[in-house]
Amino acid sequence: MRQGWERDRAEIALDRAALAKLLAPVFPGAAVTRFERVSGGLVNTNFKVVPGAQAAPLLLRIYQRDAAQGLKEAALIRQLGPCVPVPELFHAAENNPVTGHAYSILSWVEGRRLDALALAGEDLRSAGRALGTALANVHAAKYERFGFLGADLKIVRPIDLDRDGLLAYLDHAFAGSHGAARLGPELMASLRKFIEREGEKISPWPGAPCLVHGDCNGSNLLFRRGANGAWELAAILDWEFAFSGTPGFDFAHLLRPPLGRHSDFGEAVASSYRDSGGALPPDWRSLARITDLFAWIDVASRPDAGTNVIEDAQKFIRAIIADRPTDDK
The missing domain is CATH 3.30.200.20 (Phosphorylase Kinase; domain 1)
Incomplete structure (x- = not known):
């Protein structure tokens, strides 16, 4: 994607x-x-x-x-x-x-990007287990509240991660930007109605507020073969978007294509995450996708967003509202 x-x-x-x-x-x-x-x-x-x-x-x-x-x-x-x-x-x-x-x-860390492994049709279950353990360790770092972090890793701007917070973020991100025009009036109205109806579901995610990577997509996850042939996590890259949030932000990236096509990968991540002390709600997939609206609203509002970026934002927002899977083929 x-x-x-x-x-x-x-x-x-x-x-x-x-x-x-x-x-x-x-x-x-x-x-x-x-x-x-x-x-x-x-x-x-x-x-x-x-x-x-x-x-x-x-x-x-x-x-x-x-x-x-x-x-x-x-x-x-x-x-x-x-x-x-x-x-x-x-x-x-x-x-x-x-x-x-x-x-x-x-x-320099040698390894293969996880999205490339997914596109190549590799068995990602061992990669999922390794990633679940690592994410549990990341999310073990706790904060008193949600917010953006400064260079000293202290919260410099608090945020609310609930229904009202998502609505406020929508208004703030699109104020003075092209975001609303890019989505169009029909999709904007559907998005606002969806947030008003479903937005409160993201509030009670267990284990939050905690450190989240914020850009946990496959291009930032490097893997290499271990001695037993299983995929081992070599490095998690690019931490500049990290903040104090809910684990849903990181799990949401793992549901996007191409990783989202590998259901056994997602289950392996979740199982290993729980075994390593992380807490997941039973409907974590659904909650993570709703949480992903924060990211797609941000993407749609960026001043220099290209055509492909905007089209993906539109596509994913529609899919989340309709509760249907999204593929990038």
Whole structure:
């Protein structure tokens, strides 16, 4: 699905000298022997960089949207490293001497993206079990209330995650944006009626408020084969959208295509999640899909959203309202 989404800003072009300058705080004087731009991101620019003939590759991330989000990601990697598979963090700064953006230097993690495994028809049950354990560990970090996190991982803007909160988010996100026009009056009316009728169901999700990844889609989940042939979670990437919410936000991403086509994957995630101490309501699939409206409202309201992005937002909002599955074929 996301493979067809347009970036909302151009990637940054850097040469060897510029990359070496950015690596200098950790690898002073190192010569960049190889580098390549990493595809897949929609906002930031990422480079795979080898800082010497015998050196291990690195991931250099330039945060083009918001410096605070980059620093938040760095803080979360430090916090989660002992209990969740994440890249190793070598350096993070709120600006850089080449482009001025916040950036970080991370270990390069080898693995296959989960969405690619799903599209290839792989058996994802072992991947689901590994992911369920990791998500239980992520969601074990609790907060006093829902809200967006700052660079220090404290809540800087509280939010309400219930029927009234979803309605308020709809009004706030679409005020002064093209969101309402993109959905059209008929879909907007149906969306508002649905939230008024069903929105309160997302409130009592057990185990909340807790840390959620916020962008737990298959492109941010790397897996590799273990010694026994099972898929092992190599790393969860891209933490800049993390916030204090309900587990439903992360589970919602796992119900989107292509992962949503693999029902045994979802059941494996849920079973392992419960076995690892996570709490799921009996109707978690339905509640997660309603919760996903927060994300699709955000997507539809983005000022630079491309045609494919807007079409997917329309399609998924219609499907959630109609309580029917959505495929991206």
